[in-house]
Amino acid sequence: MAHPSVLDAPVAPAPLPTIPLSELAPFALFGSLLALVLLYFVGAEQGAVSLVAGSNVHEFVHDARHLLGFPCH
Secondary structure, X not given: OOOOOOOOXXXXXXXXXXXXXXXXXHHHHHHHHHHHHHHHHHHOOOOOOOOOOXXXXXXXXXXXXXXXXOOOO
């Protein structure tokens, strides 16, 4: 049994939406601040400018500290 082949007309791809920088800026700022806080806790917490007393934060981020190349011993 033969099937007829029907060729559809080529369909143009839908245009990608553009995001204005004014709408992207709050998310970029939040992501940057979150990254800086994370970098502080991994790299500098339990040092000379410790914000949290005790060694809980140090032990929690110990392996990440070594993975990123921060000395802690």
